[in-house]
Amino acid sequence: MKFFADTADIAEIRDLAETGLLDGVTTNPSLIHKAGRDFIETVREITSFVSGPVSAEVVALDHDEMMREAEVLRRIADNVTIKVPLTPDGLKTCAKLSGEGTMVNVTLCFSAAQALLAAKAGATFISPFVGRHDDIGFNGMELIADIRLIYDNYDFATQILVASVRHPMHVVDAAKLGADVMTAPPKIIHQLFKHPLTDSGIAGFLKDWEASGQRIG
Numbered sequence: 001m002k003f004f005a006d007t008a009d010i011a012e013i014r015d016l017a018e019t020g021l022l023d024g025v026t027t028n029p030s031l032i033h034k035a036g037r038d039f040i041e042t043v044r045e046i047t048s049f050v051s052g053p054v055s056a057e058v059v060a061l062d063h064d065e066m067m068r069e070a071e072v073l074r075r076i077a078d079n080v081t082i083k084v085p086l087t088p089d090g091l092k093t094c095a096k097l098s099g100e101g102t103m104v105n106v107t108l109c110f111s112a113a114q115a116l117l118a119a120k121a122g123a124t125f126i127s128p129f130v131g132r133h134d135d136i137g138f139n140g141m142e143l144i145a146d147i148r149l150i151y152d153n154y155d156f157a158t159q160i161l162v163a164s165v166r167h168p169m170h171v172v173d174a175a176k177l178g179a180d181v182m183t184a185p186p187k188i189i190h191q192l193f194k195h196p197l198t199d200s201g202i203a204g205f206l207k208d209w210e211a212s213g214q215r216i217g
Contacts, residue, residue: 001171001174001175001179001180001181001182002023002024002052002159002180002181002182003021003022003023003024003181003182003183003184003189004022004023004024004025004026004052004053004055004161004181004182004183004184005022005024005025005026005183005184005185005186005189006025006026006027006031006163006165006183006184006185007025007027007031007035007185007186008027008031008032008034008035008037008042008046009035009186010035010037010042010045010046012186013025013046013049013050013186014049015186016186016189017049017050021189022050022052023052023053023181024050024052024053024054024055024081024181024183025046025050025052025053025054025055026054026055026083026105026127026161026163026183027042027043027046027054027055027056027057028055028057028083028107029057029059039056040072040073040076043056043073043076043077043080044076044077047076047077047079047080048077050079051079052079053079053080053081053103053105053124053125054077054079054080054081055080055081055082055083055105055107055125056073056076056080056081056082056083057082057083057084057107058070058073058082058083058084058093061085061087061089062089063089063092063093063096066084066089066090066093067093067096067097070082070084070093070097070102074097074102079103080103081102081103081104081105081124081125082097082102082103082104082105083104083105083106083107083127084097084104084105084106084107085106085107085108086106086107086108086109086114086117086118090106091106091117091118091121092121094106094118094121094122094123095121095122098121098122098123098124099122103124103125104122104123104124104125105123105124105125105126105127105161106118106121106123106125106126106127107127107163108127108129109126109127109128109129110128110129110132110133110143111143112143112146112147112150115128115146115147115150115151115158115160116150118158119150119151119154119156119157119158120156122158123158124158124159125158125159125160125161125180125181126147126158126159126160126161127161127162127163127183128140128143128144128147128160128161128162128163129163129164130143130144130162130163130164130165130166130170130174131164131165131166131170132164133164134166140164140170141170141173141174141177144160144162144173144174144177144179145177147160148160148177148178148179159180159181160178160179160180160181161179161180161181161182161183162174162179162181162182162183163182163183165182165183165184165185165188166188167188167191168188168191168192168194170182170184170188171184171188171192
């Protein structure tokens with residue numbers, strides 16, 4: 001499974017990139033607003049040290065304007081992935097961009113039917129929002145399972161990018177179901193490291209080492 005960071009915080013992205021775990025980044029206007037940064041400059045800086053896909057979202061709702069914004073964004077770097085909403089105009093834009101060789105991330109997916117449409121439109125990634133599904137009483141992971149089954153039935157190349165990840169078990173469950181990618185805030189990725197037995201094991205080793213009176217080097 002590929003790990004994308006869902007943030008526009010440059011320091012957090014750099015920190016994760018240094019671990020060797022980071023395969024890409026997803027951003028959106030809300031995340032960049034939260035970071036207090038210029039949209040274009042933020043995307044440009046991220047692409048300067050992240051070689052994998054970096055999603056940058058259009059804000060227009062009609063096809064022609066989406067294409068205009070996409071042209072601005074994809075000029076930033078070759079690894080910019082244009083993020084479009086799962087609407088008729090969004091999929092029209094997806095089909096056009098995909099046909100031109102541009103990576104496209106179709107976002108705000110909440111049903112298997114929508115995911116099927118995105119795959120037929122040639123999306124590189126489909127972003128089902130599991131956390132928001134859970135929020136309204138549905139099981140977000142059932143959506144992932146349904147999309148995986150449909151895509152495998154027809155050998156669609158579209159990658160399932162699990163979004164709206166709220167906790168580590170979302171990551172584990174998505175991996176068990178065969179999702180291709182997950183995107184999560186850095187704090188969720190860091191939580192994957194945590195286990196009380198790891199912490200207690202380190203504490204025990206350090207205590208024994210200190211008692212031995214030895215040092216390395």
